[in-house]
Amino acid sequence: MHIARILYPVKVLGPGHRVGIWMAGCRHCCKGCSNPELWEFAPEYRTSMATVMRMIGTIHRQHPIEGFTVTGGEPFEQAEELAALIDKLVVISEDVLIYSGYTLPELREREDNFIDDILRQTAVLIDGRYQEELNENCRLRGSANQTIHVLNENYRVSYQEYLEQRENEIQNFMAADGIISVGIHRAGYTEALAAGMRFRGLTEGQKE
Numbered sequence: 001m002h003i004a005r006i007l008y009p010v011k012v013l014g015p016g017h018r019v020g021i022w023m024a025g026c027r028h029c030c031k032g033c034s035n036p037e038l039w040e041f042a043p044e045y046r047t048s049m050a051t052v053m054r055m056i057g058t059i060h061r062q063h064p065i066e067g068f069t070v071t072g073g074e075p076f077e078q079a080e081e082l083a084a085l086i087d088k089l090v091v092i093s094e095d096v097l098i099y100s101g102y103t104l105p106e107l108r109e110r111e112d113n114f115i116d117d118i119l120r121q122t123a124v125l126i127d128g129r130y131q132e133e134l135n136e137n138c139r140l141r142g143s144a145n146q147t148i149h150v151l152n153e154n155y156r157v158s159y160q161e162y163l164e165q166r167e168n169e170i171q172n173f174m175a176a177d178g179i180i181s182v183g184i185h186r187a188g189y190t191e192a193l194a195a196g197m198r199f200r201g202l203t204e205g206q207k208e
């Protein structure tokens, strides 16, 4: 499987202290995408389920995991691997939020058992391609065309409260190769970040 990064605690992409999982590979090519570096199934992102679960297990032993946010890239490009991963994640927390460029009807049309398995175990799906011109700083959504689907009713209230109580925030993580900026970014954020970092003589950062 191809996973670009795993971060904790992600607090800006769903309620609570979450593990964020960025899957690599995406064919949507949305204009203004936050993560074009994750479009390729690059060899450096190749990893195994054992490695991923070892990392998550280490986090779990030391910290509370209140949910998972799976994004990318396009998680459904690796439907088989994602289905296997979710089987394991839900043992820790059933609050699994997935971002996909595919819409829910598009996913259901594929009549793929792996996709059915994923959707059955997904608490919330945020779907649709990113449309830069519709980036209106919507809560949890990159653009206004995207929809928040609560697929597990047990999580409807907690997500409703989260959406009502919190503004979009950005969280920065220090990484060996720079700063990883996580959250729902406004249009043009990439250029502004790069210009700001160049101005300060810093390495260009990454963002989600």
Ligand code: SF4
Binding pocket: 026, 027, 028, 029, 030, 033, 034, 035, 036, 038, 072, 073, 074, 100, 101, 129, 130
């Ligand atoms: S679906 Fe997401 S990762 Fe893929 S191109 Fe669109 S914004 Fe980028």
